[in-house]
Amino acid sequence: MRRYSVLALLRESLTGHRGWERAWEDATPKSEYDVVIIGGGGHGLATAYYLAGQHGITNIAVLEKGWIGGGNTGRNTTIVRSNYLWDESARLYDHAVKLWEGLTDDLNYNVMFSQRGVLNLAHTLGDVREGQRRVNALQLNGVDSEWLDTAAVKRFCPPLDVGAHARYPVLGGTLQRRAGTARHDAVAWGYARAASARGVDIIQNCEVTGLVRDGARVTAIDTSRGRIRAGKVGMAVAGHSSVLADMAGFRLPVESHTLQALVSEPIKPVLDCVVMSNAVHVYVSQSDKGELVIGAGIDEYLSYAQRGSFPVIEHQMGALLALFPSFSRLRMLRSWGGTVDISPDASPIIGRTPIDNLYINCGWGTGGFKATPGSGHVFAHTIARGEPHPLAAPFALDRFTSGRLIDEHGAAAVAH
């Protein structure tokens, strides 16, 4: 892999940029791998990268049914934060934020991680109490977090309407300054390039159609490009997790729903932070291209269609205009949906399955982009060692039997 640098850019500019090599190898499947990762989203690609880089396993394939990053990784609103209430979540998500902070250098690929700050608004006395409690819990866990009163909110985010006449009065907010956004495609491409350089085969247009079992082990994987034998298998297929689990003969506590997002026409910089409101239910940031990126909650009914319904969009636009009346003249450019895997406690599932050599990473639902580096890192460890990484251990599938849930619904109650 030739390194990207200012020098390389200058050199290439002299020769009309004809010397750049492919960022990563489009591999054809071999007949056998030590580890096969199913799903070429950010989580699967990151897992392969850390397996190859930190655990000395290099005979690895990532199987992706479409194109890498074409699932939720390429469809999300890119908010990265770690202000989760419970100890287990705060540790896991903050592990990810720390990796984000060095990711561009680590991958030699600009993932455009922008720590512009995420502001969570409080509109009721209940919101205020919950927000302040969360700030305290986060500080105890060593995660940066502060409480802003109404005037400080206005200073931090001037376009926000905090006036007394506002439909939803702003009584304050929590701020995580280390939080922000990153470039979603770059995360998939950067991990793919770095993994490929370490010998990982990235195989696109390769849909897994069945798992061949010998007792409690998977021995091979049937794909649209033939049968592939595997020593260990890790699945990171987000909204399709139940479909894969069904092939392996077990059920999962997740439901697949559509989560939609939309962007406005590009405008000059107006918003230099991320604003989220759980109560009014919308979140918004401005992309580097100038578009407002707007999201909210899932469609209520189960769906694999990657297509949502209009009432949800109408609701989130109403919420946006209540917070930012000045956006009322903006036209919306396009909307889209992704299939997200919602777990009962809004926390991910990472670890072993009833099948000995099959490992699972799913249940990230509406908020797994932020965790991409951390998720790949702990999942790689879990697969390589055959036992959970300490940060992943509380998130095992058996918590639904033991009753030890990590109930982040109460803590966040909003999609992001």
Place this chain on the structure above:
Amino acid sequence: MLTIVCPHCGARDQTEFRAGGEADRPRPADPFALTDAEWADFLFMRGNVMGLQRELWVHAAGCGKWFSLTRDTRTHRFAP
């Protein structure tokens, strides 16, 4: 927007309904006899079918009736 047929009121907009999730999940006949694994299965595990699913809806902003129907989760089309 889906058009959902309430057995009592006929075809109405989706916004009048709430989704009730997977149908045909009977409560355990003898709850005290269940193991932890059986409880986990009843409370948390789902078919999460990609394809035709039997599911519950309630006509919340209408007559209030709960009913079940079959829908393709890939296309959102209701089976006749």
